[in-house]
Amino acid sequence: MAQKVTRLMKHISQRDIARQLGVNVSTVSRALRGLDGVSPELKKEIERMAEERGYRPNPFATSLRFDTTHTIGVVVPDVAYNHNAHIVKSIEAEARKDGYMCIITDSNDNSENEADCLELLLNMHVEGIILCLSQDTTDFAHLERLKRAKVPVVLFDRAADIGLSSVIINDAASAQEATNCLIDGGAKRIAFLGGPNQMRQTVQRKHGYLEALRERGIPIRAELVKCHHISFNSGLSDTLELLRLPEPPDAILASHGLLAISALQAVTSCGLRIPEDLAIVGYMSDWVSEMSHPRVSFVKQNLREIGVKAFRLLLDQMNGDDSVQHVVVKARLELRDSTRKMG
Amino acid sequence: MAQKVTRLMKHISQRDIARQLGVNVSTVSRALRGLDGVSPELKKEIERMAEERGYRPNPFATSLRFDTTHTIGVVVPDVAYNHNAHIVKSIEAEARKDGYMCIITDSNDNSENEADCLELLLNMHVEGIILCLSQDTTDFAHLERLKRAKVPVVLFDRAADIGLSSVIINDAASAQEATNCLIDGGAKRIAFLGGPNQMRQTVQRKHGYLEALRERGIPIRAELVKCHHISFNSGLSDTLELLRLPEPPDAILASHGLLAISALQAVTSCGLRIPEDLAIVGYMSDWVSEMSHPRVSFVKQNLREIGVKAFRLLLDQMNGDDSVQHVVVKARLELRDSTRKMG
DNA sequence: TTGAAAGCGTTACCAT
DNA sequence: ATGGTAACGCTTTCAA
DSSP states (O other): OOOSOSOOOOOOOHHHHHHHHTSOHHHHHHHHHTOSSSOHHHHHHHHHHHHHTTOOOOHHHHHHHHTOOOEEEEEESOTTSHHHHHHHHHHHHHHHHTTOEEEEEEOTTOHHHHHHHHHHHHHTTOSEEEEOOOTTOOOOHHHHHHHHTTOOEEEESSOOSSSOEEEEEOHHHHHHHHHHHHHHTTOSSEEEEESOTTOHHHHHHHHHHHHHHHHTTOOOOGGGEEEOOOSHHHHHHHHHHHHTSSSOOSEEEESSHHHHHHHHHHHHHTTOOTTTTOEEEEEOOHHHHHHSSSOOEEEEOOHHHHHHHHHHHHHHHHTTOOOOOEEEEOOEEEOOSSSOOOO | OOOSOSOOOOOOOHHHHHHHHTSOHHHHHHHHHTOSSSOHHHHHHHHHHHHHTTOOOOHHHHHHHHTOOOEEEEEESOTTSHHHHHHHHHHHHHHHHTTOEEEEEEOTTOHHHHHHHHHHHHHTTOSEEEEOOOTTOOOOHHHHHHHHTTOOEEEESSOOSSSOEEEEEOHHHHHHHHHHHHHHTTOSSEEEEESOTTOHHHHHHHHHHHHHHHHTTOOOOGGGEEEOOOSHHHHHHHHHHHHTSSSOOSEEEESSHHHHHHHHHHHHHTTOOTTTTOEEEEEOOHHHHHHSSSOOEEEEOOHHHHHHHHHHHHHHHHTTOOOOOEEEEOOEEEOOSSSOOOO
16 A cells, blocks of 8 residues: 655755755855855855745754744633633734744643643643633642643633632622622522632622622522533523522523523523513623623623733743733623613 | 743753663663663663653654654634634544644634735644635635645635645535525525625535526526625625615525624514514524524534544545545534424 | 854664 | 664854
8 A cells, every 4th residue: 555655745954955055054044044144145045945945944943952832822611612712812813923823722621631731732842821720620730730840821711729820800890790780670589600619700700799789788599599510501400490499580690601591591491581570691702692682781801802911921921920910801791681771 | 130030940851861860861762662672670760750850752852853743734714703613623622632733823714814824834834734715715826835835735614626625515505405495485585695706615505596596496686696705794784785675585595604693683673573574594503593583594514523524634645645535514404493384 | 154063852773 | 771873953153
């Protein structure tokens, strides 16, 4: 069998050019980088030949030489989830401006995979890592290791108190604002859908929710708080359970897009009118809210800015800044059709 | 100013281990790869030290040695678009199984950026490239260059007749099936929303649409065919124009998810009932259809399979197979609530 | 202006 | 069983 007969066109090197022109590699190297010490004519000739033979500097040789890779790693729970896709896109664009390539990896929102992704990225000798924790991460050993190895790391969206820089939104305040809005709309029994309780993000958002209830003198009902796995099915069953309560909620705050969408569907399937019978506010992206019916009032996050800030923070660290910084990108409530007006 | 004072922990090399143990590098190399020619005790010691000091083989050294990078490049019009995000995710998962990393780049659906992306990837010495053409690509010079340089390439979704392997869906047949469904529902004036006419994908889908009309003896009306830029706004204005016609359409086939969503919105905003006054079928992903209201009947594409097949095809080429192959992943109509029933 | 050589981390080959 | 060394592509330093 013909195996690897048709070898791909071999990459051409400076040495090849040098040989063919009967000069030294170092001369070629200088010429190609526009350093002086090369006669104009020779320079022209070298450049012409490089162009002609399609010479491209081998980035691996330079990486080896300088122990630098111009590469960063990104770990997200699910690249196909709209929210993450936008952040990844913005990280990439920002990184490109500074000559960095991104290796995107997907943890499938699972802690073990997350550790694998990090392993992979370290093996690639990436210069830094931007990561969004998976929802079931409770053991941070893999991140502690990064910290010890002084690998620059920036967390986004889902942070944790482990001394790593982060970019998050104002979780508590935005949840409080959202809850207040529901109260203003006349809601008396507001349910909260969240992720696992180990997630700081969930805790923060729930905190904002509880604060609003407390301030406005609305009794807190444990049975209205559902913090489980973040998934469509989980949101669906949690919401159905809520609706089956003797005293069902008249509003829902969903702290994740998936939960908001599944709640919307569950409520609709029960024949309840939104927002008349039940109001909803969710954390989701503009686009998804726009698509939903009725359009869900949502906490609007500046995804582009989250990505940009995360990369900037990482870049600082890669340049030797070892301070731990926490950036908060303010998110604000956007009213659509799933909430009742004041009064 | 303290600049790069805190250097990142230097990567440790085989040589470091060798020095510290007073042995030769080649011995360390053998030990670490489990080759024989190393005494069990020494091997243990070397492994222990490697573990302890966090040794990781430098992939750039091996790349340099073997002129291989274990890296492929992917170019998509928009990573944040649900459809693409899923394909990218599946390419990545498949590539990972074979030890390949992916460099994802985003052309912003623009031909010039597309060329830049390719340039970038070639500079990285990727071993192969999977690409979805941007909608305005009419000049294929950048792809011809790849072909000449014998860089393995696989196109997906949007292909072109330029002798490159591809993975696409059965565009014409699926459009014909969709159109037939609309006709079965009683539609007499079916509009077609497509991308630019240079796109083979648009041409194919339009062909299927026209074939259905012809076969069923429905007159073809030029004013009902709108093939412009693919974007939300363009879909919106095209649809509004259609609705303002003296004889507006009673059905729309949208050949792209964005166009389908914008059409849905335009139609709804005009107070028309779907599907009673106007039926819609669109090319979109399950998830988006599920979210839409009413849920849009759609052409269901197996995104995972598209990604997997694309990578498999690329792998073949990277292994020396230089045959040009065209894979068709069958898509089928899924009925939801935006179409009328038979009769 | 140009050339020669060392070095980055790894592996393969030959020698001991 | 172990050591020595050349080679991969590139840059840098020193010498001519």
